[in-house]
Amino acid sequence: MIGFILRRMIQAVVVLLVVSFVSFVLFNYVGDPINAMVGQDTSIADREALREQLGLKDPISTRFVRFVGDAAQGEFGLSYRTTEHVGRMILARLPATLELSFVAAIFALVFGIAMGVYSGLYPRHWFSRLLQAISLVGISLPTFLIGILLILFFAVTLRWLPSFGRGDTVDLGGWTTGFLTLSGLRALILPSITLGLFQLTLIMRLVRSEMLEVMRTDYIKFARARGLSNRAVHFGHALKNTLVPVITVTGLQLGAIIAFAIVTETVFSWPGMGQLFVQSVFFADIPVMSAYLVLIAFLFVLINLIVDLLYYAVDPRLRSVQSAMRVR
Amino acid sequence: MALLEVRDLRVEIPTRRGVLTILDGVSFDIAPGEVLGLVGESGAGKSISGLAIIGLLEPPARIADGTVTLEGRRIDNLPREEMRRIRGARIGTIFQDPLTSLNPLYTIGRQLVETIQTHTTLTTRQAEARAVDLLKQVGIPAAESRLNAYPHEFSGGMRQRVVISLALCAEPVLVIADEPTTALDVSIQAQIIALLKRLCREHRTAVLLITHDMGVIAETADRVAVMYAGRIAEIGPVGTVVNRPKHPYSAGLMGSIPTVERRLDKLPQIKGAMPRPGALPHGCAFAPRCGYARDLCRAERPELMRTGETESACFQYDRRWEKAHA
Amino acid sequence: MAARTALGRFFGRVVQSDLLWSFRSSRTTMAAGFVVGMIFLASFLAPWIAPQDPYDPASLNLSEAMKPPVFEEYRFWACPFGYELDAGACEAEPKSSWQFPLGTDDQGRDMLSTILYGTRLSLIVGFASIMLAMLLGIALGLLSGYAGGPTDAFLMRVADVQLTFPAILIALTLDGIVRGIVSTQRHEEIALFVIVFSIGLSLWVQFARTVRGSVMVERTKDYVAAARIIGVSSGGIMLRHILPNTLGPVLVIATINLAVAIITEATLSFLGVGLPPTQPSLGTLIRVGNDYLFSGEWWITVMPGIALAVLILGVNLLGDWLRDALNPKLR
Numbered sequence: 004m005i006g007f008i009l010r011r012m013i014q015a016v017v018v019l020l021v022v023s024f025v026s027f028v029l030f031n032y033v034g035d036p037i038n039a040m041v042g043q044d045t046s047i048a049d050r051e052a053l054r055e056q057l058g059l060k061d062p063i064s065t066r067f068v069r070f071v072g073d074a075a076q077g078e079f080g081l082s083y084r085t086t087e088h089v090g091r092m093i094l095a096r097l098p099a100t101l102e103l104s105f106v107a108a109i110f111a112l113v114f115g116i117a118m119g120v121y122s123g124l125y126p127r128h129w130f131s132r133l134l135q136a137i138s139l140v141g142i143s144l145p146t147f148l149i150g151i152l153l154i155l156f157f158a159v160t161l162r163w164l165p166s167f168g169r170g171d172t173v174d175l176g177g178w179t180t181g182f183l184t185l186s187g188l189r190a191l192i193l194p195s196i197t198l199g200l201f202q203l204t205l206i207m208r209l210v211r212s213e214m215l216e217v218m219r220t221d222y223i224k225f226a227r228a229r230g231l232s233n234r235a236v237h238f239g240h241a242l243k244n245t246l247v248p249v250i251t252v253t254g255l256q257l258g259a260i261i262a263f264a265i266v267t268e269t270v271f272s273w274p275g276m277g278q279l280f281v282q283s284v285f286f287a288d289i290p291v292m293s294a295y296l297v298l299i300a301f302l303f304v305l306i307n308l309i310v311d312l313l314y315y316a317v318d319p320r321l322r323s324v325q326s327a328m329r330v331r
Numbered sequence: 332m333a334l335l336e337v338r339d340l341r342v343e344i345p346t347r348r349g350v351l352t353i354l355d356g357v358s359f360d361i362a363p364g365e366v367l368g369l370v371g372e373s374g375a376g377k378s379i380s381g382l383a384i385i386g387l388l389e390p391p392a393r394i395a396d397g398t399v400t401l402e403g404r405r406i407d408n409l410p411r412e413e414m415r416r417i418r419g420a421r422i423g424t425i426f427q428d429p430l431t432s433l434n435p436l437y438t439i440g441r442q443l444v445e446t447i448q449t450h451t452t453l454t455t456r457q458a459e460a461r462a463v464d465l466l467k468q469v470g471i472p473a474a475e476s477r478l479n480a481y482p483h484e485f486s487g488g489m490r491q492r493v494v495i496s497l498a499l500c501a502e503p504v505l506v507i508a509d510e511p512t513t514a515l516d517v518s519i520q521a522q523i524i525a526l527l528k529r530l531c532r533e534h535r536t537a538v539l540l541i542t543h544d545m546g547v548i549a550e551t552a553d554r555v556a557v558m559y560a561g562r563i564a565e566i567g568p569v570g571t572v573v574n575r576p577k578h579p580y581s582a583g584l585m586g587s588i589p590t591v592e593r594r595l596d597k598l599p600q601i602k603g604a605m606p607r608p609g610a611l612p613h614g615c616a617f618a619p620r621c622g623y624a625r626d627l628c629r630a631e632r633p634e635l636m637r638t639g640e641t642e643s644a645c646f647q648y649d650r651r652w653e654k655a656h657a
Numbered sequence: 658m659a660a661r662t663a664l665g666r667f668f669g670r671v672v673q674s675d676l677l678w679s680f681r682s683s684r685t686t687m688a689a690g691f692v693v694g695m696i697f698l699a700s701f702l703a704p705w706i707a708p709q710d711p712y713d714p715a716s717l718n719l720s721e722a723m724k725p726p727v728f729e730e731y732r733f734w735a736c737p738f739g740y741e742l743d744a745g746a747c748e749a750e751p752k753s754s755w756q757f758p759l760g761t762d763d764q765g766r767d768m769l770s771t772i773l774y775g776t777r778l779s780l781i782v783g784f785a786s787i788m789l790a791m792l793l794g795i796a797l798g799l800l801s802g803y804a805g806g807p808t809d810a811f812l813m814r815v816a817d818v819q820l821t822f823p824a825i826l827i828a829l830t831l832d833g834i835v836r837g838i839v840s841t842q843r844h845e846e847i848a849l850f851v852i853v854f855s856i857g858l859s860l861w862v863q864f865a866r867t868v869r870g871s872v873m874v875e876r877t878k879d880y881v882a883a884a885r886i887i888g889v890s891s892g893g894i895m896l897r898h899i900l901p902n903t904l905g906p907v908l909v910i911a912t913i914n915l916a917v918a919i920i921t922e923a924t925l926s927f928l929g930v931g932l933p934p935t936q937p938s939l940g941t942l943i944r945v946g947n948d949y950l951f952s953g954e955w956w957i958t959v960m961p962g963i964a965l966a967v968l969i970l971g972v973n974l975l976g977d978w979l980r981d982a983l984n985p986k987l988r
Contacts, residue, residue, distance in 0.1 A: 230419025
């Protein structure tokens with residue numbers, strides 16, 4: 004077990020280092036950081052002096068190590084566009100993105116699993132077929148289009164829900180939350196549905212196909228042959244076995260949600276990290292871009308690790324090395 | 332009175348290309364405490380018979396005709412909930428592969444207790460005690476501690492013992508064992524069969540032993556039914572069917588079993604192959620491969636008729652045989 | 658050699674006949690195929706069949722701006738025949754006209770024309786990026802699978818790291834990098850290539866993995882050893898013997914990823930980092946139209962949106978069918 008955790012952690016660190024390296028290269032070799040920081044009139048001598056001062060003349064390895072060290076402390080320098088402290092910029096917008104992603108994920112999970120289980124248990128029912136058709140539409144519509152349609156319908160035509168911003172937020176010592184105000188909660192509805200819809204469709208399809216497969220297994224047949232009730236067979240046995248592989252996928256989807264927040268935040272003018280990233284791409288604001296990448300990589304890796312541990316805790320076969328080989 | 336009566340059971344599967352008949356009028360009885368073997372090649376309909384009896388046919392397969400009666404009560408047309416109560420409590424089942432028969436995510440203790448509590452009103456503690464007792468009966472060492480073990484922690488033979496304990500835990504009157512030893516090592520097979528035989532005798536449980544292994548049948552069964560193409564070719568006491576088979580197919584089957592007593596240079600085979608469910612010939616299903624076939628065989632389908640101690644579905648034993656031409 | 662081409666042709670025929678049968682047996686697939694085919698054709702012929710060239714400033718007339726689509730003003734349909742669907746309706750002037758059946762945008766551009774041209778660009782980018790991804794993926798997959806050892810390990814690690822991130826993030830990053838290197842006007846000129854490059858580079862991994870898998874399976878087979886004994890070079894073996902066997906799954910992945918590529922391009926354009934308004938794809942059109950959503954001119958953004966949705970849905974359905982048809986397990 005320790006070996007398993009250790010291996011996963013090493014893998015995680017490798018990914019982080021690779022992304023950091025890419026970020027580092029971005030940071031230092033795309034465009035000239037000095038040129039972005041000073042005006043046109045600064046003399047060449049002054050620029051060189053600045054370069055020296057910022058340690059840009061040191062060998063690559065030293066600079067990379069310094070970069071990683073700085074990154075670990077959240078220090079990414081100043082934005083090219085606004086000359087604000089990058090770390091602080093991102094941190095200020097982190098709660099917005101995380102809250103949105105969290106609500107979207109819960110939405111996708113709860114409804115996705117429920118609908119998937121239903122259409123897996125009763126695949127021939129008309130409602131299941133309807134869900135299948137809707138799911139096909141769900142993966143065909145780009146997220147931003149869903150957002151626009153929802154805005155058109157609920158915000159413009161019906162005027163029930165707001166179409167931009169977070170509403171009123173409450174500052175809890177650094178973490179601004181929209182959960183504690185009515186307008187904050189209302190503002191969350193459309194964006195989280197938009198963000199979660201794609202994942203919901205994926206989860207529903209996955210759960211459905213897993214459920215169908217599980218229902219065909221011998222142990223379900225044997226459970227029925229032992230006279231277990233429908234409830235015990237469906238929810239006690241089938242569901243538990245279905246959810247195990249689903250956990251991995253949905254865990255990874257959480258990472259995708261955080262990344263896809265980029266689009267949703269733009270559509271709804273949601274002041275999160277994603278919107279910041281898009282702006283930084285548009286203006287080639289390299290420090291912000293590389294900071295975002297490193298942060299996202301860190302979050303992904305963390306989520307993957309947690310998912311692996313969860314998987315390990317749930318599936319007893321992984322705990323004995325021999326049978327783990329067979330499962331994988 | 333027979334414990335289980337199957338009469339003219341017919342199982343069909345409607346497909347796009349028409350209706351396939353998997354079981355074509357199968358009839359047999361099982362007396363209380365008796366072991367009836369059901370043998371035949373793959374695809375002859377043995378497993379389907381077992382599934383049809385406990386009502387676990389996978390749609391679109393369905394029972395199209397016939398009756399199944401358990402202890403005098405018809406069970407083939409029961410509503411789902413009542414059939415569920417019969418499964419496990421009156422009829423136990425053992426499937427072929429013990430690895431896939433057990434849910435890998437639950438301990439065997441939990442699976443045992445769950446089954447026991449479904450059919451009895453025991454408390455969890457009582458059910459656990461019962462489970463331990465059952466495990467001891469099937470020969471699992473250190474039963475108490477094994478309650479918390481997962482299926483993958485057992486060897487194949489031990490797993491099948493667990494499966495047997497699950498099948499017997501509610502004291503059924505009939506156990507349907509579908510190829511219980513096929514997935515096991517040869518050395519373990521004998522142990523499991525012996526265990527099954529002993530337990531069923533102790534609890535006076537009847538057994539429908541489905542297998543393609545004649546050796547197992549010869550050792551364990553009281554009577555045996557030979558299936559061919561969804562029908563029963565011959566049925567009777569095991570000694571008679573094995574040593575003095577009356578149906579040409581049974582004869583061919585028994586003849587192809589290698590034994591120590593005979594010297595053979597070549598293992599005799601029945602030429603040809605068993606017809607698929609959609610391609611059954613008119614008349615006797617075995618006629619195309621039978622050396623004795625006459626026009627009567629190809630025209631009509633033979634029913635089971637008494638041939639001494641056994642019953643055979645062969646026109647050789649019919650009055651009209653003399654007049655029939657080749 | 659002759660045997661192989663004959664085999665190839667035979668294989669092609671078998672697959673085609675099976676494929677065609679399964680295509681014709683599903684009405685949804687046929688409908689999808691028809692719709693997608695029409696869209697392809699229409700967008701390909703856009704320069705000839707579009708009622709107006711929306712990018713020729715001389716053909717635009719500002720007085721025709723902001724016209725709604727024809728069906729929104731159904732009240733006027735019966736007027737030419739002397740009937741009034743609404744009291745007093747025929748006295749007023751309809752704002753829409755059949756000259757612009759889907760309405761016009763803020764500059765007087767005909768929506769139907771912009772959609773035709775936009776679809777064309779969306780499709781061009783989609784196909785081009787998939788081609789790039791395929792080429793890159795197949796090349797790297799062949800290399801990785803055949804060479805094995807450290808090359809394989811390295812490439813697969815890179816693939817793993819890349820797979821942890823969604824394609825859109827990678828495409829965005831690549832786009833940002835190019836913007837950092839190249840000036841803004843130049844960037845607008847080469848926007849098409851940048852987008853194709855970004856999306857293609859973000860999608861190569863699945864192709865590479867599949868091809869690598871096939872290669873590793875085939876490479877142990879006898880016919881490869883035989884070819885090597887005869888003296889065929891490694892490259893020759895890879896290209897002419899192993900590659901044809903991997904084309905089936907590659908084709909399925911290509912179709913599925915075509916939809917992904919189209920969605921990614923549309924998303925990038927919508928975010929403002931894709932194709933510019935001077936050369937708009939459907940995504941750009943939607944973005945531009947978004948500004949008018951609140952003032953009531955919904956069609957400027959919804960019309961391209963519907964076109965995009967129909968296109969992607971069609972491609973997805975075709976991809977689903979292809980996947981089921983080519984799946985050996987389902988045969």
